[in-house]
Amino acid sequence: MYNPQKIRKLSLAVTVAMVVSTVASAQEVKEIRLLEMGGISGDAVQAAYIEQFTRKTGIQVVRENPASLGKIKAMVSSGKPTSDMVLVTDGWLAQAKQEGLLEPLDWNAIDPKPIMPGARDDYAIGWSYASAVMAWNKEAKPLKTWADFWNVKEFPGKRALPDNPSIVIPAALLADGVAKDKLYPLDLDRAFRKLKEIRPAISVWWTSTGQSAQLLIDKEVTYGVTYNGRVYGKPGIDFTFNEAYLELSWWGVPKGTPPERKAAAMKFFHEITVPENEAIFMKMVPYSGASTKLDEILPADKRSDYPTTAGNANLQWTANRDEWQKVASSAEKRWQQFKLGM
Numbered sequence: 001m002y003n004p005q006k007i008r009k010l011s012l013a014v015t016v017a018m019v020v021s022t023v024a025s026a027q028e029v030k031e032i033r034l035l036e037m038g039g040i041s042g043d044a045v046q047a048a049y050i051e052q053f054t055r056k057t058g059i060q061v062v063r064e065n066p067a068s069l070g071k072i073k074a075m076v077s078s079g080k081p082t083s084d085m086v087l088v089t090d091g092w093l094a095q096a097k098q099e100g101l102l103e104p105l106d107w108n109a110i111d112p113k114p115i116m117p118g119a120r121d122d123y124a125i126g127w128s129y130a131s132a133v134m135a136w137n138k139e140a141k142p143l144k145t146w147a148d149f150w151n152v153k154e155f156p157g158k159r160a161l162p163d164n165p166s167i168v169i170p171a172a173l174l175a176d177g178v179a180k181d182k183l184y185p186l187d188l189d190r191a192f193r194k195l196k197e198i199r200p201a202i203s204v205w206w207t208s209t210g211q212s213a214q215l216l217i218d219k220e221v222t223y224g225v226t227y228n229g230r231v232y233g234k235p236g237i238d239f240t241f242n243e244a245y246l247e248l249s250w251w252g253v254p255k256g257t258p259p260e261r262k263a264a265a266m267k268f269f270h271e272i273t274v275p276e277n278e279a280i281f282m283k284m285v286p287y288s289g290a291s292t293k294l295d296e297i298l299p300a301d302k303r304s305d306y307p308t309t310a311g312n313a314n315l316q317w318t319a320n321r322d323e324w325q326k327v328a329s330s331a332e333k334r335w336q337q338f339k340l341g342m
Contacts, residue, residue: 029264031060035072035083038065041128041285048281053271059264069096072254076101081254084261085268088124088250091166094321096252097123103253109266112273116308118318119290124250127272128281129288131228131246131307131316132167135239140222146175146243149223150194152201157222159198160215163205165335166324167225167245168195170317174243180316184323188331192338205339213237228307232286246307246316248290282306 034050036042042063050061067087075081088096096102102123110125119126134143141155148155149171161168170183172194178187203221206212213230215221216237228244231237251272253265271277275297278289288294288308295309303310324331 029059029260031062032084032261032264032268033062033064033082034268035064035067035086037067037087038063044281044284047284048277049268049271052274052277053268056271057264057267059267061268072096072101073099076255079256081257083254084257085251085265086254088252090247090249090319090321093121093124093250093252094325098325101252101255103255103257103262105253105269106262106266109263110269110273112270113275114292115273115290116292116313119248121250124252125269125272126248126250126290128249128285129246129290129307129313130249131241131244131312132162132225133228133231133239133241133244134223135216135226135231135237136223137216137219138236138238142238143223143240144242146171147177150175150198152198155223158203158220159201160204160206160212160221160224161198161202162212162225163207163339165331166319166328169331169335170245170319171225171243172198174317180243183317184320186323186327186331188327188334192334195338199338199341229286232305241307241312242315244307244316246313246318248318 034045036045042065046063050063054060064083069092072086072088075083088102104122105125107120112125116126134146134149136143140157143149143155149159161171169186169188169191172191173183173187174180175198176190176194204215206215206224209227209230212224212226213234216224216226216231217234226239228239228241231239251269253262257265272289273291275289275291275293278291278294279297281289282294282298286305288306290308294306295303298306298309304312307313307316
């Protein structure tokens with residue numbers, strides 16, 4: 001015989017059992033795994049974020065490295081991700097979302113401290129800003145703009161640029177007078193016309209960030225592009241944040257990560273929004289966290305050293321990766337032809 005009251009009680013009991021089961025599962029998480037880049041960056045993540053997270057939650061974090069988009073694809077394809085949190089570079093994010101490699105984030109669970117608007121995404125949280133800057137030997141005439149970099153008459157010397165059209169094409173447009181906020185959609189014809197002007201002065205198209213800095217340190221080139229952290233504090237080298245490329249690294253959760261492990265990841269992501277934690281990272285690696293409160297806690301004589309503090313972020317441009325994806329195939333093909341002198 002149908003008994004509504006009994007049905008309601010049974011339904012409530014099932015619901016309570018499910019909640020208790022979920023809570024118990026979450027409590028059983030004793031360890032989560034983080035795929036990161038390794039090196040000094042990984043050590044800084046350990047000191048700044050992992051130690052704080054483990055102290056508060058009791059959950060251990062095992063670091064794995066180096067991260068790559070290929071590794072993320074492989075673990076998602078397997079259906080059983082071996083990492084619960086993965087580093088996603090600025091260049092990987094649009095593709096990772098297009099290919100469904102990431103879980104949507106629960107921003108209510110993250111409950112972030114105030115962070116820069118550009119560091120929030122439905123599928124990833126931005127955590128580290130680096131700048132691809134114009135740098136030079138201090139004995140040379142200082143650069144201020146990309147137009148200066150292109151001006152080999154007034155700023156003579158060998159140059160180096162990255163073998164990366166997603167950075168160099170916008171730089172060429174800036175050198176040709178395009179405003180930072182008008183770069184996208186990219187005018188490829190205009191960019192490649194401008195690139196032909198500078199090609200004779202480029203002695204190296206570098207392929208690693210370590211190489212980019214060493215070329216300047218060894219005086220193999222007078223002017224070049226490198227990341228601010230690679231030449232920060234290096235004697236004989238100077239650089240400017242003006243018209244630099246402000247690049248953001250992200251954390252995401254691989255598609256298929258179990259709910260209880262994803263819940264633990266959200267707690268970890270909260271820790272990377274805490275400005276005091278970010279300051280620990282920045283003492284070890286001169287890249288900025290995403291907090292909007294860093295200027296309030298950093299020493300006054302250090303604020304201008306980082307990509308997003310002391311107003312430096314406003315001097316730079318950021319990539320529109322969705323727009324880049326639309327032209328990436330064509331741009332890459334033209335780039336290879338350009339380097340061959342075609």
